[in-house]
Amino acid sequence: MSHPRRAYITNEVKKAEKLVRKGYKHRLTVKGSLNFKQKVRVALKLVKAAGYYNFLRSYIKSIIEIDGFTQLRESEASIWANMYAVANPVDAASLFVQKAYHMKEYLEGKMYYGGEAERRSVEKRIEFLETLKKRTHRKNVKEECEKLLKSWNESVYL
Numbered sequence: 001m002s003h004p005r006r007a008y009i010t011n012e013v014k015k016a017e018k019l020v021r022k023g024y025k026h027r028l029t030v031k032g033s034l035n036f037k038q039k040v041r042v043a044l045k046l047v048k049a050a051g052y053y054n055f056l057r058s059y060i061k062s063i064i065e066i067d068g069f070t071q072l073r074e075s076e077a078s079i080w081a082n083m084y085a086v087a088n089p090v091d092a093a094s095l096f097v098q099k100a101y102h103m104k105e106y107l108e109g110k111m112y113y114g115g116e117a118e119r120r121s122v123e124k125r126i127e128f129l130e131t132l133k134k135r136t137h138r139k140n141v142k143e144e145c146e147k148l149l150k151s152w153n154e155s156v157y158l
Contacts, residue, residue, distance in 0.1 A: 016077070017107035025057040026077065032065025036083060043092035046141065050132040052097050059103035060096065072099045074106045090144040093132070098125040126152050 030040045040063050047053050061077040070085040072078075079099045086092040101124040105112035112121075126149060133145035 013107055013109070017109075020058050020104075020107060025054060026059075026061040028057050028060060029062045030064075031062060036065040036081075036086060039083075039086040039089065039092065040081075042089040043086060043096060046089055046093040046132060046136075047096060050093070050128055050135055052100075052128055052131070056096055056100045059100040059107070063096065070095070072102050074103060074112075077103060088144070090129070090132070090141060091148060094125045094128050094148065097128040098122070101125075122152065122155070 028044075030037050030044075032040075044053070044056075047056055059077065060079055063079045063081060066080040066082055068080075068082065070079070070081045073080055079096060081092075081095075085095060098121045101121045102112050102117075105117060105120070111117050129145045129149050129152070133142050133149070136142055136145075
C-alpha cells in the first residue's frame, strides 16, 4: 500500500493514518533556496540528535520554503516555512517537531488546532527541547535549548 499523494478527504486521511501506524516513513524532502536548504539540514541534524527524526518522517513529507507565513499544510503533509522560521536551527527543529505533532493529531481525527490543541503541541515542542538539551554535547545547543525553554515556560500557552 502506498501513501496517498495527499491527505484531504476522509479515506485519504484514514489510509495515511493506517500506514503510519504500520510504520510508514516518508522520504523527507526539502525545497527552496540553497541557503534555506542548508539551514533546514542543520535543524534536521538536531532533530536526529534528539531521536525525533523517525517521528518527523512519519508525519511530514516535505519542508518547503515560502515567502509568507510558516504553516503546516495538512493535506500535503508539508511544512511551509520562511527564512525567518529556520534562522535559529534549535528553534526550527522544535518547530518541525511541533508541526509533526499537529499532523499526527490531524491524521488521528483529533482537534489539531485551537487553544487546547495548541497547548498540547507546545508541550511536545518543550519535550523536544528538553530531550535535545540532554542528548547534545554541544554547549551552544544546550544554551539555546535553555533560552527557548525559559521563553516557552514564561508563555501564555502553559
